[in-house]
Amino acid sequence: MSTVREVASILRKFTFKELKFLKLLGRLTKSFSIIPYSVLRQRSGLSNGDIEFLIKRLQDYKLIRRSEIGIKLLSAGLDALALHSLRVKGILDALGPPIAVGKESDVFEGISPKGEVYAVKFFRIGRTSFRGIKRARGYVEDRIHEWHVINVKSAKREFEILTELSEKKCPVPVPIAVAYHVLGMKEYLALPLFKIKKLDDPLKVFEKALEAVKKCVFEGGYVHADLSEFNVLVDSKGDVLIIDWPQAVKLGEVSSKDKLLRDITNLTNYFNRKYHLSLNLDEVLLPFIERF
Ligand SMILES: Nc1ncnc2c1ncn2[C@@H]1O[C@H](COP(=O)(O)OP(=O)(O)O)[C@@H](O)[C@H]1O
Ligand SMILES: [Mg+2]
Numbered sequence: 619m620s621t622v623r624e625v626a627s628i629l630r631k632f633t634f635k636e637l638k639f640l641k642l643l644g645r646l647t648k649s650f651s652i653i654p655y656s657v658l659r660q661r662s663g664l665s666n667g668d669i670e671f672l673i674k675r676l677q678d679y680k681l682i683r684r685s686e687i688g689i690k691l692l693s694a695g696l697d698a699l700a701l702h703s704l705r706v707k708g709i710l711d712a713l714g715p716p717i718a719v720g721k722e723s724d725v726f727e728g729i730s731p732k733g734e735v736y737a738v739k740f741f742r743i744g745r746t747s748f749r750g751i752k753r754a755r756g757y758v759e760d761r762i763h764e765w766h767v768i769n770v771k772s773a774k775r776e777f778e779i780l781t782e783l784s785e786k787k788c789p790v791p792v793p794i795a796v797a798y799h800v801l802g803m804k805e806y807l808a809l810p811l812f813k814i815k816k817l818d819d820p821l822k823v824f825e826k827a828l829e830a831v832k833k834c835v836f837e838g839g840y841v842h843a844d845l846s847e848f849n850v851l852v853d854s855k856g857d858v859l860i861i862d863w864p865q866a867v868k869l870g871e872v873s874s875k876d877k878l879l880r881d882i883t884n885l886t887n888y889f890n891r892k893y894h895l896s897l898n899l900d901e902v903l904l905p906f907i908e909r910f
Contacts, residue, residue, distance in 0.1 A: 622724060622740060625697045626713045628679050629705070637702060639664075639672045643682065644699045644798070647691045647766055654688040696766055696798055697740065703797035704728075704738075710802065713738065717805070721746050727805060736794055737805040739776075741769035741864075769799035776864040777801050779840060788838040789830040789859050806859055811847035811888065819856060820893035826858045827885060828902070836909065840866045841874045845881035847888045875910050879903060 632640075642662055646653045658669055673689060676682045681695035704710035714727030717737060722745070728738035744765035777796035780803065784792045791803040817823050827850050834840055842849070842860060849862040867874050886902050889895045 621694075622697050622701075622726060623713060625679075625681070625694050626701055628681075629698055629701055632698075632702075635668075636672060636675055640676060640681065640695060640699060643676075643689060643691045643695065647696075650688070651764070652685060652688045652690050658689065691766070693742070693745075693766070696769075697800075700740070700798035700800035704795060704800065704802060707795055707797070709736070709795045710738065728802060735805050736802045737791065739773070739801045739803070741773050741799040741801070743769050743772060766799070772864040773799045773801045776862075779863045779866050783834055783838040783840060783863070786838050788834045789857075790834065790838075790863065791859060791861055806851060806853065808851035808853035808857075808859060810861075811850045811852060814852060817852070817856070817893065820889060821895060823852055823856050823858065824885070824889045824893075824895065824897070826856065827860075828882070830858045830860050831881065831885070832906075834860055835869055835878060835906075839869045841869055841871075841878045842866050842881050843877040846884045847892075850885070878906060882906060 639662065642658075643653060646657065646661065650657065655669075659666070662669060664672070673682070673684060676695070677684060679694075679698075681692055681698055683690045683692055701710065701713070709730055710728045711731045712729050714729060714735070717725045717727055719725075720742075722741070722743050724740045724742060726738045726740070728736045730736065773796050777793050780790055780793040780801075783790045791806065794802040794804065796802070811823075830850075831842070831845065834842065840863070842863065843865050844862065845860070849860060851859040851861055853859075867877060869878075882903055883899060886897050886899050890897055
């Protein structure tokens, strides 16, 4: 399979016909894990010869895989669709170096035609578990398209939540665009807490993080639901941003109180463990509990 950087350069060589065909595969992937040849013929209106040629090209680029039954769009194929869409929207001119490669996403630097630098997050939910399962049982291959669908939904959801929160001036990344399973947002010169060896003033950063959470919850209306040292970015001034929102729940949903208390507990435990702050968890939680 091609890497994201390879896909970005392949895209520059794409013909109009190849792109149109790839877009059709993107649409059909919502309904078929393997797109049957008969459906392809019917929906593309192309001759068998043309289809065969296009399949060969996309296969050479490692964007699809073919079998006896039909065609499967690989995640590199979905990357190509997303990158193309962001280019057409005028958001992305080139992809820069990776900022972070995680379990469930790859985040790259992206540069717009005007020279703005963005963080471009590719959702990869299912990548690791899928690999493990695939090794054990061949048949799970058929489920790739479900991961595509989940990743597309997650990117859209995070984009919507970030839009709502940043409109309410909450300390989260400002979203720029979403396409397929890829989310573009402003890039910040900040690191997640877990990557920072030592903070100068951990108590001040903890207080800022707590304020940030309060603002997102009570002014923004969302509980993060996966808060930890991995999803709090801190810049050189000690200012805080809360990132990674696809799993967030609306304040008021049945589970929101438990999730909020768990979020604050995670954060408090981290500062106590790493910086020996002796924060009293009950005291930290009280102002949140009182507001329910
Ligand atoms: N807007 C951003 N600006 C700078 N770095 C970012 C931004 N968004 C994400 N990152 C980096 O990418 C990493 C992964 O992003 P995150 O949204 O937490 O995805 P994941 O679901 O993989 O945890 C973060 O830990 C951070 O280092
Ligand atoms: Mg994260």
